[in-house]
Amino acid sequence: MDKKEKTAIITGGSRGIGYGIAKQLGADGFSIAILDINAFADYRSNFDALEKAGVDYLYMQGSITEKGDREAFLEKTLAKYGRVDVLVNNAGVAPKVRQDLLEMTEESFDFVVGTNLKGTMFMSQLVARQMLKQEIRGQKRGIIVNITSSSVTVSSVNRAEYCMSKAGLAILTQVYADRLAKDRVFIYEIRPGVIDTDMTRVVHKKYSDLIEAGVFPVARWGYPEDIGLAVSAFCGDKFLYTTGNYIDVDGGFHIKRL
Numbered sequence: 623m624d625k626k627e628k629t630a631i632i633t634g635g636s637r638g639i640g641y642g643i644a645k646q647l648g649a650d651g652f653s654i655a656i657l658d659i660n661a662f663a664d665y666r667s668n669f670d671a672l673e674k675a676g677v678d679y680l681y682m683q684g685s686i687t688e689k690g691d692r693e694a695f696l697e698k699t700l701a702k703y704g705r706v707d708v709l710v711n712n713a714g715v716a717p718k719v720r721q722d723l724l725e726m727t728e729e730s731f732d733f734v735v736g737t738n739l740k741g742t743m744f745m746s747q748l749v750a751r752q753m754l755k756q757e758i759r760g761q762k763r764g765i766i767v768n769i770t771s772s773s774v775t776v777s778s779v780n781r782a783e784y785c786m787s788k789a790g791l792a793i794l795t796q797v798y799a800d801r802l803a804k805d806r807v808f809i810y811e812i813r814p815g816v817i818d819t820d821m822t823r824v825v826h827k828k829y830s831d832l833i834e835a836g837v838f839p840v841a842r843w844g845y846p847e848d849i850g851l852a853v854s855a856f857c858g859d860k861f862l863y864t865t866g867n868y869i870d871v872d873g874g875f876h877i878k879r880l
């Protein structure tokens with residue numbers, strides 16, 4: 623299939639996990655459309671590397687929380703590529719300050735839940751509506767992959783708003799899967815564990831110590847490339863009788879142990 627024939631939108635794809643996904647889906651032959659709040663110039667070297675690898679991409683600086691940005695971005699994507707085969711809802715934020723649940727501010731709740739849950743909800747709605755207008759290719763109209771977290775089920779009392787936002791995305795995955803299955807739009811969820819990115823920089827020492835202490839069965843940091851490979855698996859043609867499912871990409875952290 624010609625490269626331009628399949629397009630993947632990746633939110634928050636300028637760095638970290640989103641960029642790892644962009645590299646992998648680019649290598650899989652997708653054209654990549656990225657919406658991110660970061661300035662293009664700040665991540666120039668990442669985009670140069672994509673270009674060098676022969677990946678066709680479009681970048682727009684904007685936020686998933688802004689209706690105007692979401693709509694302008696989809697318009698640009700359709701103008702350039704004509705169709706959206708995959709949406710990866712990766713953009714997400716942690717609280718600016720980690721604070722005990724009993725000290726959490728409404729501002730922090732609104733920022734985290736407003737971005738991670740509300741932003742993803744309306745980005746998904748916009749792109750799902752577009753996917754429904756598209757003809758079925760192979761056995762599907764489109765695929766949506768939500769990047770959630772181990773925090774869907776693991777409590778962190780000093781960033782509870784993050785856990786709540788990600789738990790919300792788990793049921794978002796289910797309701798979108800339920801609603802869109804008959805139209806052959808498939809929805810999957812990936813729950814990363816501890817991944818080495820800017821987001822975990824502030825807790826790098828803490829997590830490195832936990833890895834050293836054997837808390838994670840596969841005793842190493844996860845990398846954006848680990849998530850890219852899992853997204854790639856969902857975006858091929860291997861899960862066409864599967865929707866609304868999640869997979870942990872967490873080095874076995876989800877396993878209950880004695």
Ligand SMILES: NC(=O)c1ccc[n+]([C@@H]2O[C@H](COP(=O)([O-])OP(=O)(O)OC[C@H]3O[C@@H](n4cnc5c(N)ncnc54)[C@H](O)[C@@H]3O)[C@@H](O)[C@H]2O)c1
Pocket residue numbers: 633634635636637638639640657658659660684685686687712713714715737741769770771772813814815816817818819820821822
């Ligand atoms: N790093 C981890 O250990 C880890 C673990 C589990 C889940 N996750 C999730 O993976 C995703 C990526 O995280 P990361 O670790 O790469 O962090 P990161 O901070 O490096 O990347 C997040 C990206 O999202 C972008 N972004 C933030 N708000 C946005 C908005 N409103 N609109 C558009 N883009 C926006 C940022 O600019 C950034 O490029 C997040 O959803 C995060 O919650 C990360």
